[in-house]
Amino acid sequence: MEAKELKNNWEELLSYITKYISEPRQKSLLEFYNKFEDRMIMYPASHKKEYHNAFPGGYVDHVLNVLKGAEKTYDIWAEMGANLEGFTVEELIFSALNHDLGKLGDENEPSMIPQDDQWRKKNLGEDYKFNKEIPFASVPDRSLFLLQSNGIIYSFNEMIAIQTHDGLYDEGNFKYLKTYLPETKPRNCLPYILHQADMMAARIEFERHFLNKGFGKPIEKKSYINNVSKTTQSDHNKALSKSKNPKLQNLINNL
DSSP states (O other), X not given: OOHHHHHHHHHHHHHHHHHHOOTTHHHXXXXXXXXXXXXXXXXXXXXXXXXXXXXXXXXHXXXXXXXXXXXXXXXXXXXXXXXXXXXXXXXXXXXXXXXXXXXXXXXXXXXXXXXXXXXXXXXXXXXXXXXXXXXXXXHHHHHHHHHHHTXXXXXXXXXXXXXXXXXXXXXXXXXXXXOOSGGGSOSSSHHHHHHHHHHHHHHHHHIIIIIOOOTTOOXXXXXXXXXXXXXXXXXXXXXXXXXXXXXXXXXXXXX
């Protein structure tokens, strides 16, 4: 990514905080982001090309994609009739902003550093490796730890959304998402919206940078569902019109 794009992405990321996050959290969150600015701007979203955004600036680009995806996914759930009263838009944006925060590492060390093993870099696509100088923690756990250790308060809804943003890809989320009792299911659809936005962003980034599909090309708008429905109905009509059953033929003629 070029310097101008890195700068624009960073400014756009901060604009989400000033637009959606209310005080006093807005001030605390801006202070935290500015403290980690140098690391965050140049940070990758993953360590390996086969994953997504494994390049300098990939982290901020990914978070922006998740934010935009979360806004659009929210609208889709609303249009489909979902009950969105159980959480706020601020909680959605806060969760999307900070869902991968733990990838940054701790206060002193990044969790990923440039790969110095040229064989692994060339043959395995590992441009980065995990930093052994910091203790292991899952990304959601470290995300929540970084927030609380910097005095940034989060709601219960935000905690669950950040904790479960990887969906059922993370077995640790089974206790929240793979449950059959109504009382143990999530009380709102925030975790599902965030997971869908994150999964969509990661997949599109993978296509853009690894499969090289030419992301951003205009796509012809088609109503695939309507096309399938019309074709199916037409086929049924043709088949039924040839029926030799007099009762069925009479029924068709009266439709």
